[in-house]
Amino acid sequence: MHSPAYYCARPFVEGLMRAHAPQRQLRVLDVQPLPVDSSASILAVLTAGQTSRPVGHFGLQVTFEMDGQPARTERMVLKLKPPGHEVSAMLAGLAQACGGELAQTYPAFAARSGFHHTHHRELALYAHHADAALMPRIWGLHQDDETAEVYAILMEYLGEQVELLNTVMQPEAWTDAHLRAALDELAAWHARHLLPAGTDAAPVTWPDLPSAAYMQQLTPLWQALLANAAQHHSGLYGPARAELLREAIARIPEYWAELAAAPRTLIHNDLNPRNTCFRRAADGRLQLCAYDWELATYHVPQYDVVELLSFVLDADRYHLRPHYLEYYRQQLHARTGRFADAEAFRRVTGLAALDFGLHRLGMYLMAHAVGPYPYLPRVVDSYFDTLAQLQPLRPEPAYA
Known part of the structure; x- marks a missing residue:
């Protein structure tokens, strides 16, 4: 070597x-x-x-x-x-270090948790x-x-010539102009890769593509990740929050029936200020640049936006979340003509947020138990504000 x-x-x-x-x-x-x-x-x-x-x-x-x-x-x-098998082995080691239910459960799912x-x-x-x-x-x-x-x-x-490189600890640096530019670029990307209407299969065969079957088969992992978060981070995952996600796990078959009917696209799946920056075009226009695409997958386009806003909106800007979600919907609809129903769009956004909380945040909290990430508590708080605003577990008509 x-x-x-x-x-x-x-x-x-x-x-x-x-x-x-x-x-x-x-x-x-x-x-x-x-x-x-x-x-x-x-x-x-x-x-x-x-x-x-x-x-x-x-x-x-x-x-x-x-x-x-x-x-x-x-x-x-x-x-x-x-190689992915070494990443999976490393994450399995983190699960063992957490102990408890997660240590017992994780090995059976190590190759399917999205990193292999x-x-x-x-x-x-x-x-x-x-x-x-x-x-x-x-x-x-x-x-x-x-x-x-x-x-x-x-x-x-990507160095001195870009803006907001690795600003995970400075969410306030993301101005309204930066957020709008990011949502514009995301809408363009998601529109370009949106699967045609009536298409169920993604054009790739990754074994860990999100689906109703995948989410249900990995239910023991989601339960173990949630138990680990509640055990090691009780200040973040108090009884009410933990119970909310337990209900989400129980209702995976129900809410994924709606997600499966919604338009899907190629998403970054790790879209946050650790993996993004901005360029300035010659005319001064901001252009989002996203890197580290190793977790990319096919999901509803709202998923990337849920993650980004959870990372960059602190409590003083929670009230702007609906505004940015609606701005993104308008940009995506203008490019595709497939997202005219604002209420249905919000509904699917909330369901995507459930997946983000069970999977990606669960994995984050596993690593956080071993080596703390100082930015994660505010991300978790912002995420649960997303659920509070969107109420995805409230009964609603299926996405049409």
């Missing part, structure tokens, strides 16, 4: 760039290290301590010639990803959507399943 220096050296970087743009005449002249902060990448940071393979983000300053043009220098980041295919998923997303405005520029991809299990992404360096 090679050291990080091997992958950061000129020959490997040149190979990545040439393979990514085979039609170009390209030669890398020099590669120099560049400091980069990778602390926001939770999976890479946690797994790095559990593996002997090179894992993490490595900043590079790459000087190269392309198509006979004068040499240019670009800042890039080389992301070396752990992260290495293939992110590379596939970047390969098929390399020119998407919502994504960082990709300079090269490398996938080695057979020998060293090396998964590399060479992408643009």
Whole structure:
């Protein structure tokens, strides 16, 4: 197994760039290290301590010639990803450290909790959507399943030239202008990848795609994650909140009958200030950039918005949540013509929030019990305000 220096050296970087743009005449002249902060990448940071393979983000300053043009220098980041089975093993270790019901339950579901295919998923997303405005520029991809299990992404360096990079601890930095720009870009992405009406099957075969069957089969895991949150974080998951999510688990067959009938799209599934920033266009317009697509999946488009607003709306802005949800609906409907019913849209948003709480927040709280994340308590509070506003467990007509 090679050291990080091997992958950061000129020959490997040149190979990545040439393979990514085979039609170009390209030669890398020099590669120099560049400091980069990778602390926001939770999976890479946690797994790095559990593996002997090179894992993490490595900043590079790459000087190269392309198509006979004068040499240019670009800042890039080389992301070396752990294989998904190592991520799953790391998370299983966290479950064991939590003890109790979760330690007993998690092993049976470790490969289905959404993390076992992260290495293939992110590379596939970047390969098929390399020119998407919502994504960082990709300079090269490398996938080695057979020998060293090396998964590399060479992408643009998101540094001084962007705004709100890793602002998970500064939600107040997300102004109304930033939120509207983010919702505009999300609506455009979700509209572009919305499954056609009457289509049940997503165009991928990931075994952990959300569905009624998936959510019901993993019921023991959702119960164990909730019990763990209530045990270790009773200040956040008091009796009323815990009971609310217990009821949600019991009603998975009922509420997923509605979700299954709602339009689905390709979602980021980890959309929050740890994985986003903004560029400024030449005309001053803000443009959202989302990275770390390793958890991407197919779900209702509202799911990404539920997560984003849970992360960036503190108590002083809870009252704006309905305003932003309606703004996003209008943008999505303008692009698709499929979301005219505002009440039905709110209904499905609330149901998506139930899934987010049972799955993603449950996993967050598992990790939080072992190594606290200082931003998580306010995210949990904001999330439960989402449920309080949308009342998804209140009987409503099925989504039409």
